[in-house]
Amino acid sequence: MIQNKGDTVIIKGSKFMYVWVFLATVGFLLACIFLIIHGLKFNSKYSFLYLGGGIVLTPFYLYLTIWSMPGLMPGKVLLKIVPGDKGTVIAPKSPVLIKNIRNIDLIRNPLNLINDIVIETLDDQKIKIRTYNLLDDGDFQVIADQYIFPYMNDNARKVWDRKIDLDKLREKDNYVRQDHRIE
Structure with a gap:
């Protein structure tokens, strides 16, 4: 650091913070996509909640991920x-x-x-x-x-x-x- x-x-940023930022942005974005996919299967009584949560939260996490991408370059000063x-x-x-x-x-x-x-x-x-x-x-x-x-x-x-x-x-x-x- x-x-x-x-x-x-x-x-420079610490390795712990790199992992934390990656999980908080890209990880949650992938989780939203996972929710949408499993919500579209309609094999659970919670499918509408999965679908709704994924659709509502995806733009927010996509926005945060786009803003954070320049910082995720390894060795950024x-x-x-x-x-x-x-x-x-x-x-x-x-x-x-x-x-x-x-x-x-x-x-x-x-x-x-x-x-x-x-x-x-x-x-x-x-x-x-x-x-x-x-x-x-x-x-x-x-x-x-x-x-x-x-x-x-x-x-x-x-x-x-x-x-x-x-x-x-x-x-x-x-x-x-x-x-x-x-x-």
């Missing part, structure tokens, strides 16, 4: 981080200086149910990095706290500190923040 190549940190005082977050569309970050958060898009990393900069830009739900909330918080937080400006650090619970990260992900200069 996290690879260090020289001074660059490469963030979600983002790259170059830590340091002049560090950058290299998004697929444009790089962002870490010092220029005002706010960073993981937000679920209500249209396609996919988590996006949303970076708001000091010059009022919003950069969205699609994660295809391959990055868990806890993993995102650990990555941002470990590689981005130390190099953010003071106001952005205060906002980040209000957002996360270090005790919960210690409990759940066994993560302890290294000492950084916080004022």
Whole structure:
């Protein structure tokens, strides 16, 4: 999931999340097709329920599967981080200086149910990095706290500190923040 190549940190999805996304999209789509096929046989008193459920849910899971397909490519790089005082977050569309970050958060898009990393900069830009739900909330918080937080400006650090619970990260992900200069 996290690879260090020289001074660059490469963030990819975990294998567990690949399987989870595949089952949640393609698996449920195949289950809907299975329901339609067995509903059309009319050999059970529940055949109309099978048929109705399959027909109603198929468009929904087809929609989610189409949105998630680009993320299912093996080895997909979600983002790259170059830590340091002049560090950058290299998004697929444009790089962002870490010092220029005002706010960073993981937000679920209500249209396609996919988590996006949303970076708001000091010059009022919003950069969205699609994660295809391959990055868990806890993993995102650990990555941002470990590689981005130390190099953010003071106001952005205060906002980040209000957002996360270090005790919960210690409990759940066994993560302890290294000492950084916080004022």
